[in-house]
Amino acid sequence: MDARIEQVVTTGKLTLDDTEHDVENNTYIVGDDDEVIVIDPAYDAEAILKEVGDREVMAVILTDGNEHHLGVVLEVAAAGEDDEEDWAPIALHRADRLLWRDYFGRLAKQEEDEDDAKALRALEPDIWLEDGGVFEIGGAALEVVHTPGHTPGSISVISEQLGVLLSGDTLHRGRPGSIGGQYEDLRKQLNSIGALLTPLPKDLKVLPGQGEETTVGEEDARWETWGALAREDDA
Template sequence: MDARIEQVVTSGTLTLDDTEHDVEANTYIVGDDDEVIVIDPAFDAEAILKEVGDREVMAVLLTDGNEHHLEVVLEVAAAGEDDEENWAPIALHRADRLLWRDYFGRLAKEEDDEDDAKALRALEPDIWLEDGGIFEIGEAQLEIVHTPGHTPGSVSVISEQLGVLFAGDTLHRGRPGSIGGVYEDMRKQLNSIGALLTPLPKDLRVLPGQGEETTVGEEDARWETWGSLAQDD
C-alpha cells in the first residue's frame, strides 16, 4: 500500500450565527509520492500546500460546507496553477449547496469588478458527493457516507485499505462534532453517528475534523450516552 495520510493543523476564527468561535481544524492529505486528495482544507492554504509539495492535487473533498473550508478551497484546488482548467475538482454534498452559495454570494457583493462578482455567484463545486461514492488515490479507496446533522450535507469518508474513518465535524473524540458547542440538528447527527459506527470494525481509527484521533470502538461505546444532548434540540 503506497498511500499514506498526512495531517496539517490550522487555526482561525469562524463566525456562526453572528458568534465568533476559535477553531483548530484538521486537514488530511491522502496519497502517495505523486498524487494526493486533500480532505477539509481550512484557514491556511499556504501551510496545506507546503505539505502537499510538488505532488498533484487530484481532488479536494469537503466533509461540510462551513466557511472555514470554503475560504481556502479555491486556493488549495488551484495549487499554484494559474489556468483554472488545471485546478483540482472540488467535491461537496449537494445538501450543503446553500452554505456554498451564501458564502460565495457574500464575496460577490464585496467585489467591485462586476465580471468577478458574476463569476463568484456562478461558482459551483465540480463534484456533488453522493452516499456510496468512491474516490481512488494511491491504491486506496475513499468511500463517501452521508452523515447529516452537523450540516445538512455533512459526510464522512471511510478507507478500508488505510484503516481509517475521516469523520469531519460529524464526530469528534468523546462527543458529537460541533463548532463551539453549537449543534444544528443534534437528533439527526446522533442518528447519523449511530448508523455510521455500528457496522464498522471497532479498531478502525477515527480521524476527526477537530481534536485528537480516536477509534470506532471508543466512540460506539459512548454513543448511547449522548442522547441527553438532544433532549432540548
C-alpha cells in the same frame, strides 16, 4: 498500496449566528509520492500546500459546507496553477449547496469588479458527493458516507485499505462534532453517528475534523450517553 495520510492543523475563526468561535481544524492529505486528495482545507492554504509539495492535487473533498472549509478551497484546488482548467475538482454534498452559495454570494457583494462578482455568484463545486461514492488514490479507496446533522450535507469518508474513518465535524473524540458547542440538528447527527459506527470494526481509527484521533470502539461505547445532549439541545 502506497497511499498514506498526512495531517495539517490550522487555526482561525468561524462566525455562526453572529457569534465568533476559535476553531482548530484538521486537514488530511491522502495519497502517495505523486498524487494526493486534500480533505477539509481551512485557514492556511500555504501550510497545506507546503505539505502537499510537488505532488499533484487530484481532488479537494469538503466534509461539510461551513465557511472555514470554503475560505481557502479555491487556493488549494488551484495549487499554484494559473489556468482554471488545471485546478483540482472540488467535491461537496449537494445538501450543503445553500451554504456554498451563501458564502460565495457574500464574497461577490464585496467585489468591485462586476465580472469577478458574477463569476463568484456562478461558482459551483465540480463534484456533488453522493452516499456510496468512491475516490481512488495511491491504491486506496475512499468511500463517501452521507452523515447529515452537523450540516445537511455533512459526509464522512471510510478507507478500509488505510484502516481509517475520516469523520469530519460529524464526530469528534468523545462527543458529537460541533462548532463552539452549537449543534444544527443534534438528533439527526446522533442518528448518523450511530448508523455510521455500528457496522464498522471497533479497532478502526477515527480521524476527526477537530481534535485528537480516536477509534470506532471508543466512540460507539459513548454513543448512547449522548442522548442527554440532545435533550438539553431541545430544552
